Amino acid sequence: MQSFELLRAADPSAAIAAASRSATAQQGASVRFLAGGTTLVDLMKLGVEAPHLLVDINRLPLDGIGRAADGGLRIGATARNSDLAHDPIVKAEYAALSQAILSGASTQLRNAATTAGNLLQRTRCLYFRDTATPCNKREPGSGCSAIDGANRMLAILGTSEHCIASNPSDMAVAMLAYDAMVHIQGPQGERQVAIADFFLLPGDTPDRENVLQPGDLVTHVTLPPPEVGARAAYLKLRDRVSYEFALVSAAVSVTMAEGRMASVRFALGGVGTRPWRVPAAEASLIGQPPGEAAFRQAADLALAGARPQSQNGFKIELARRCLVHALNQVTR
Amino acid sequence: MSDPTSNPFSAVEPNSDLLSVVLRINGASHALQIDPRATLLDCLRDTLQLTGTKKGCDHGQCGACTVHINGRRRNACLALAAVHEGDEILTIEGVGTPDRLHPLQAAFVARDAYQCGYCTSGQIMSALALLQEPCGPGDDEVREYMSGNLCRCGAYANIVAAIQDVRGQS
Numbered sequence: 001m002q003s004f005e006l007l008r009a010a011d012p013s014a015a016i017a018a019a020s021r022s023a024t025a026q027q028g029a030s031v032r033f034l035a036g037g038t039t040l041v042d043l044m045k046l047g048v049e050a051p052h053l054l055v056d057i058n059r060l061p062l063d064g065i066g067r068a069a070d071g072g073l074r075i076g077a078t079a080r081n082s083d084l085a086h087d088p089i090v091k092a093e094y095a096a097l098s099q100a101i102l103s104g105a106s107t108q109l110r111n112a113a114t115t116a117g118n119l120l121q122r123t124r125c126l127y128f129r130d131t132a133t134p135c136n137k138r139e140p141g142s143g144c145s146a147i148d149g150a151n152r153m154l155a156i157l158g159t160s161e162h163c164i165a166s167n168p169s170d171m172a173v174a175m176l177a178y179d180a181m182v183h184i185q186g187p188q189g190e191r192q193v194a195i196a197d198f199f200l201l202p203g204d205t206p207d208r209e210n211v212l213q214p215g216d217l218v219t220h221v222t223l224p225p226p227e228v229g230a231r232a233a234y235l236k237l238r239d240r241v242s243y244e245f246a247l248v249s250a251a252v253s254v255t256m257a258e259g260r261m262a263s264v265r266f267a268l269g270g271v272g273t274r275p276w277r278v279p280a281a282e283a284s285l286i287g288q289p290p291g292e293a294a295f296r297q298a299a300d301l302a303l304a305g306a307r308p309q310s311q312n313g314f315k316i317e318l319a320r321r322c323l324v325h326a327l328n329q330v331t332r
Numbered sequence: 333m334s335d336p337t338s339n340p341f342s343a344v345e346p347n348s349d350l351l352s353v354v355l356r357i358n359g360a361s362h363a364l365q366i367d368p369r370a371t372l373l374d375c376l377r378d379t380l381q382l383t384g385t386k387k388g389c390d391h392g393q394c395g396a397c398t399v400h401i402n403g404r405r406r407n408a409c410l411a412l413a414a415v416h417e418g419d420e421i422l423t424i425e426g427v428g429t430p431d432r433l434h435p436l437q438a439a440f441v442a443r444d445a446y447q448c449g450y451c452t453s454g455q456i457m458s459a460l461a462l463l464q465e466p467c468g469p470g471d472d473e474v475r476e477y478m479s480g481n482l483c484r485c486g487a488y489a490n491i492v493a494a495i496q497d498v499r500g501q502s
Contacts, residue, residue, distance in 0.1 A: 005368070006412070006415075007339050007341065008339060008341055034415065036410075037415075038392055041371070041411075042410060045390065046391075106395065106479055107405060107465065108398055108407045111404040111405060242479035243480060
């Protein structure tokens with residue numbers, strides 16, 4: 001691991017000032033915020049990340065979880081994944097979020113991992129993690145080893161000729177379905193970004209994964225008030241029953257009125273270069289009675305434009321069935 | 333950058349790469365001079381010779397390095413030691429002794445819940461935490477809660493049985 005200086009920021013402003021000296025907040029950043037460390041320390045050991053300065057934000061007062069003024073939920077950036085998953089409000093009113101978090105990683109990792117760290121976790125693409133191989137995300141312009149390599153776990157949606165890395169988060173998929181807002185404090189002040197706009201498609205700059213600029217500190221995430229009567233679930237399909245990343249997953253939430261679907265939200269994980277949501281697919285179900293044919297049609301819309309690689313074509317049908325099954329679960 | 337003098341991480345001496353930290357481990361304070369890169373795992377094993385905590389994968393994938401930090405189980409390989417100054421750290425050395433085994437340790441012996449034993453301290457630290465966590469009563473729930481601890485000898489069935497013995501579940 002490359003040497004670095006360790007700083008414990010006295011307050012968010014000090015952390016932001018320190019991080020704003022980095023030329024980028026994306027791949028290759030010279031300053032990184034350190035929270036749970038479950039992604040960052042791992043990648044520093046691999047030589048994928050090599051910051052000169054680590055700013056410890058664990059003691060900043062950013063770990064609260066509580067009701068927001070509008071009746072929604074306010075989730076601190078350094079709230080631990082375990083605390084969020086087991087929070088009584090989350091379990092009762094945002095069930096898909098609790099289930100999504102508990103379906104990921106292990107208890108030890110969830111006790112360390114934080115809200116913002118989970119949002120910013122990096123792809124598990126083998127080549128991103130292996131500095132001996134070309135990877136456009138890690139080293140722009142070096143090429144993509146995955147397109148002609150081991151790509152079974154990788155993305156079928158949102159890919160480019162430069163990168164097919166899948167986003168590995170479960171939490172972010174549920175947050176996307178719930179219309180989460182990411183709150184950022186930066187050198188120029190505060191702003192908020194809808195989670196749908198927070199993650200960038202790889203295009204020809206796969207090293208840029210989100211909208212964060214140097215010095216930007218995610219301070220918290222908010223969820224809008226829960227929909228009355230909604231039934232929600234997170235369904236994750238994977239190679240092992242526990243402690244494994246998703247092949248495909250679906251976060252769904254549906255409310256019913258007089259036997260018909262009144263509101264429908266869903267997002268897919270494991271298939272996209274970012275958590276994947278298709279509003280037209282959700283809208284296709286509004287006003288319809290629940291049923292296999294309608295669900296199947298919505299799934300087709302959600303998977304429209306999917307581009308299989310040499311080893312992951314199975315994900316298209318698996319994702320369809322995952323979504324249909326999850327929708328069946330919450331409308332029975 | 334903020335006033336550097338406000339940084340509570342203090343170098344051993346000017347221009348030194350080493351930091352002076354005091355770690356609380358198994359109820360005792362240890363004043364140490366460590367590299368900022370030192371993980372809690374390496375610090376325990378190589379600086380303090382507390383070698384009961386094992387290094388398996390060193391990447392947060394196997395659970396052999398599980399310790400408790402402020403009462404919660406964590407992977408020591410992904411924790412930078414200096415960051416945990418002031419935290420209460422519990423390792424396997426703080427859980428029972430050869431003469432007075434913790435009930436979990438006795439249950440692992442009684443159930444033969446290991447073969448090579450390399451993962452065992454991590455298994456026991458995870459199981460000890462599980463006793464305080466919202467884990468359901470069934471074997472499947474124990475398996476889920478223990479999935480962050482790999483056992484390449486495959487002693488899983490007996491590990492679950494040992495934990496259930498201590499929990500009083502069948």
